[in-house]
Amino acid sequence: xxxxxxxxxxxxxxxxxxxxxxxxxxxxxxxxxxxxxxxxxxxxxxxxxxxxxxxxxxxxxxxxxxxxxxxxxxxxxxxxxxxxxxxxxxxxxxxxxxxxxxxxxxxxxxxxxxxxxxxxxxxxxxxxxxxxxxxxxxxxxxxxxxxxxxxxxxxxxxxxxxxxxxxxxxxxxxxxxxxxxxxxxxxxxxxxxxxxxx
Numbered sequence: 001x002x003x004x005x006x007x008x009x010x011x012x013x014x015x016x017x018x019x020x021x022x023x024x025x026x027x028x029x030x031x032x033x034x035x036x037x038x039x040x041x042x043x044x045x046x047x048x049x050x051x052x053x054x055x056x057x058x059x060x061x062x063x064x065x066x067x068x069x070x071x072x073x074x075x076x077x078x079x080x081x082x083x084x085x086x087x088x089x090x091x092x093x094x095x096x097x098x099x100x101x102x103x104x105x106x107x108x109x110x111x112x113x114x115x116x117x118x119x120x121x122x123x124x125x126x127x128x129x130x131x132x133x134x135x136x137x138x139x140x141x142x143x144x145x146x147x148x149x150x151x152x153x154x155x156x157x158x159x160x161x162x163x164x165x166x167x168x169x170x171x172x173x174x175x176x177x178x179x180x181x182x183x184x185x186x187x188x189x190x191x192x193x194x195x196x197x198x
Contacts, residue, residue, distance in 0.1 A: 003100075004036065005045045005126065006194040007160075009133035009174055012111060014190055016041065016104045023192060025176075026132050035137070036196040042104030043195030048126040050107030055096075060103040062094045070094065100195070112189040116164055121153035131163050132194075134176030138163050 010022040019041045030036045046061075047053035055061050064070035068079035070093035085094050097103075114120060122128070127142035140157045156164075166172035167184050174189065 002198055003044050004129040004196045004198065005048060006036075006039070006137075006196050007115075007128035007131050008192040008194050009112070009131070010109070010190050010192050012188050012190045014109060014192065016106060016109065019104070019109070019192060023194065026134050027194075027196075030132065030137055030196070034198075036198045039194050039196040040104070041192055041194055042102055042108045044099045044102065045108075045126070045193050045195045046099075046102040047105050047107055048193050049110055049123060050105065051123050053105055053107055055099075055102045055105070057089065058103070058105065059090075061097045061101075062090050063097050065093050065095045068093060100197075108193040109190045110193065112186045112191055115156065115191055116186055120156060122156075124152055124154070127154045127157065128160070128193075131160055133172075133174050135172050135174065136176075 008023055008026055010019065010026075014022040023039065023041065027036070027039055030039075046055045065072070065079060065082035065085075067081045068074040072079055072082060072085070072092040074080075079093070082093055082095050085092050088096075090096070128140060129142060130140055131138045138159055140159045142154070142157050163172065167174060168186075170184065174184065
């Protein structure tokens, strides 16, 4: 199973709590085509575009250690599974959840104007694999920037600038087959950082 980082256009009113309803429609074609078989906000890419956020340090991602039932000891000795808890700043007897189970953070919803700023850079190895909105998916061919050994912050890929240009010019409808009334307003939209598996 592989994982993809998808940039999904959602209304700016979307929140971490309401995101599932906003992702359902744009993600449906990818599920139908079997391009992905599941997805969620955050997950293995939680905080991907928020460099000062560490999901391992977020108490929302700490779980009681199963091998020792959260006691920190197993068979009279320190539990090997959670031995690093206190040193890592977690309570004794806790572990960090598996990365696919990480809780989404508010930074997993980025206002679209922020991404459209020419100064925006994706953190190293965190460029999106695809842009997704109700008009469909655009694969961005970012694998070279994601897997380069000397990865540096990455600029917005040319194909994504083209998507932005088409949205602004009215040649791409963020609502899919529905007509967009008026001029596209980037401030009315956010981009969800979605972990998809295939």
